[in-house]
Amino acid sequence: MAQxxxxxxxxxxxxxxxGQQDKSLxxxxxxxxxxxxxxxxxxxVEGEEExxxxxxKLFSELSKVAINNNNLDEREIEYAIDLAMEDRFDLDKIYSDVIQVTYKGKKIKPKTLGQKKYIDSIRNHDIVFGIGPAGTGKTYLAVVMAVNALVTNQVRRIILTRPAIEAGENLGFLPGDLQEKVDPYLRPLYDALYEVLGPKKVNELxxxxxxxxxxxxxxxGRTLKDSFVILDEAQNTTSAQMKMFLTRLGVDSKAVINGDITQVDLPNRKASGLSQVRKILTDIEGIELIYLTNRDVVRHRLVQKIIEAYERS
Structure with a gap:
């Protein structure tokens, strides 16, 4: 025994x-x-020497993070423990990367190694595919990176898009004007923007x-220049739609394409454009495919367990 x-x-x-009531301990x-x-x-600490x-080492790593004014939540402690069990102590590298500060003063940082890799890839490549399950921060982090590119004058516009597959992209039968028709399908993009910039600033922009x-x-039919373009829910694009989107990219633009290939909602068993690009666009310089996993889930800890259960079924 060692002490x-x-x-x-x-x-x-x-x-x-x-943690609260020494829960983390x-x-x-x-x-x-x-x-x-x-x-x-x-x-x-007392136990086997190793x-x-x-x-x-884990306490040393957690201390570095806490010194930088980070309040560690339960999910972050669990992730730190997972890394320590593999003799990996990378927390400080992850949490020292401040991507953007929200309008309320909150610092937005990656929370996992997968998210850190995803963010670095967006910084260093013009086209990035983020593929992984729900809750891994694919959309949110892409929006944050888009906002950062806008406020630092790297781009002039942000363009956010999703396939409105639930309405078959045939929105004419829905009541209301165009904006009222499509808003329900685009709500997650609005939510991310509101959290970072605030509703007033978002509405102005x-x-x-x-x-x-x-x-x-x-x-x-468009050419998207000087823009940060995000295609969300890309697993619900057809091959033709994916090609159409990728060929819209103009000069001085960056594109991030996100999706979960386990949740394809295309009718008639059509092939997902996101699944196909994994084979078509490999080994092209400037394009990066990042795969996030259930270890990168940052929602409620049960979400990770739910994803794991479905993968086993």
Whole structure:
């Protein structure tokens, strides 16, 4: 048996790591089969030598994150533990990357290694495909990166689009004007923008046509220049629609295409354009395919377990 005392910087740093009612400490104890005694900012760890070393490294990593004014939630602690079990200690690298600050002053950062890779890929490539299950931040992070590109004058416009497959892209039978017809299908894009920029600023940019949100069908025949373009729910594009979208890209533009190939809603068993591009567009310089997994899910911890259960079924 081995023992090690860990001294954290302050009691406040310790509080952020320990969690409410020491919930995080108990999780670490159970995962690594060690005994932890905490008093103030001092932590005594006892157990098998290798496990004690891992836990000490884990506390060091969590301390770096907490010092940077990060309140660690339960999901983030669980992810840190998962990494530590594999002897990977990359949290500080992940959380030190501030992508954008919201209108309320919240710092937006990646929360997993997969998300960090996704963000870096968007920075370094003109066309990026983000493929993975729900809850991995594909849409939200793409919108945040688009906002950052706009406010730093890398692009002049943001264009957000989705295939309105639920209405068969035939919106004429729905009541209301065009905007009222398509808004329900584009709501997740609005939600992400509102969180980052605030409703007032978003509405101003929409009126000025600096931000455009429209169904995929309305992209046909256009050339999108000086723009950050996001195609969301891309698993519901046909091969022809995907080709149409990709060939809209003009000079000084960037495109991010997101989707979950396990949730295709195309009628008559049509092939998904997103599935096909994985074979067609491999090994083209400037295009990157990023695969996110259930380990990158940042919603409620049960979402990850639900995805895993469906994968096993």
């Amino acid at each position: 090690k005392e860990i001294v954290l910087t302050t009691n406040e740093i310790a509080r952020r790591i320990f 108990k999780l670490i104890e159970d995962t690594f089969d060690v005994d932890i005694l905490a008093r103030g900012n001092r932590v005594q 496990e004690v070393k891992r836990v000490a 929409l009126e000025q046509e600096i931000i455009e949100i429209a169904p995929l069908a309305y992209m046909r």
